[in-house]
Amino acid sequence: MSRPKLPDIPWRTFRIASAVALATLLTTALVVAPADAKPDGPTPQPVLMPSMTNLDALPDDHLKVIEALQLQAAAQAAAHREAAAEAAAKRRAQEAKAAAEQRAQEAKVAAERRAAAKTAAEAKRPAAPPRANRSRSRGLPAHTATVSGAQSLARSRLSSAQYSCLSAVVEHESGWNHRAVNPSSGAYGLFQALPGSKMASAGSDWRTSPLTQMRWGLSYMKARYGSPCGAWNFWQKNGWY
Known part of the structure; x- marks a missing residue:
């Protein structure tokens, strides 16, 4: 089965379709970009959209090509949004893991300090006299x-x-x-x-x-x-x- 032959698109129509698709991509990218993201380059300038009168004057075949390009741009924008959401979720998971590890380390240090303090207190505590000596003295003072x-x-x-x-x-x-x-x-x-x-x-x-x-x-x-x-x-x- 032979592939269908795309209609011949005049240069003017292709330029209009490309402008529409590029505008859609740029607009979507600005919408899905994180609020705290800082652009690495200069602030993008607004794209001048072609007028609706220009689009209305195009043949049906040409309008279908423009519609296809718009659908492709919308799909790419959705992919960008999904990637941004996954990146944000991954970042939140990493931050939660780091916080949990920090809390565990602090708890371990606190437990070690309590154990050291208990050991030091027990070392300073005077030893009780042997039970045999207490029973032998029968309440009398110790004698040498x-x-x-x-x-x-x-x-x-x-x-x-x-x-x-x-x-x-x-x-x-x-x-x-x-x-x-x-x-x-x-x-x-x-x-x-x-x-x-x-x-x-x-x-x-x-x-x-x-x-x-x-x-x-x-x-x-x-x-x-x-x-x-x-x-x-x-x-x-x-x-x-």
């Missing part, structure tokens, strides 16, 4: 494993009069020397326990700990004489206890 610590322990458990009796017994027995040894009997420690291993009932460190020896001595005086003053009264009558 020295003779003065043993004396402080005795004062915290006895009245002033009872502590004076205990101190008198210990002073006569060992002179407050927790390593004192009786050369004849082998009695040992502050209270001259005989044998010294008796004090193991108060702790395995009875040889070196005045505190352990004091705990044993307090228990011994209460069990055997009722109190330190009972032990001191017996000592004064017998020279031993």
Whole structure:
């Protein structure tokens, strides 16, 4: 099948049709251009449209060609509008993605700062004493494993009069020397326990700990004489206890 032969268009008609199509394209481009777009070149000048009397004077075949050119220009304008809309949507999506990434980064930095502040606060917080030490103290003040610590322990458990009796017994027995040894009997420690291993009932460190020896001595005086003053009264009558 042979292609239809286009009608011969005079030069005057072609010029008019071209002017109409160009005017349509330029007008549409100005309509679809973004509001914030800045032209790179000089501002386009308005195109002088051919008068309707000139178009009315053209033959029908020539008018069909002009109509076809106008339809082509309208289609190109629609394509431009669609491309502009897609570009605007893409730009908005990119801006939203960048804003979301910025918020996520700020949230991460804030979380790291909170974690660092919590760690620093916990490092400055004083450590709680071990539970075993609290249960062993039974509400009494802490004492060091020295003779003065043993004396402080005795004062915290006895009245002033009872502590004076205990101190008198210990002073006569060992002179407050927790390593004192009786050369004849082998009695040992502050209270001259005989044998010294008796004090193991108060702790395995009875040889070196005045505190352990004091705990044993307090228990011994209460069990055997009722109190330190009972032990001191017996000592004064017998020279031993």
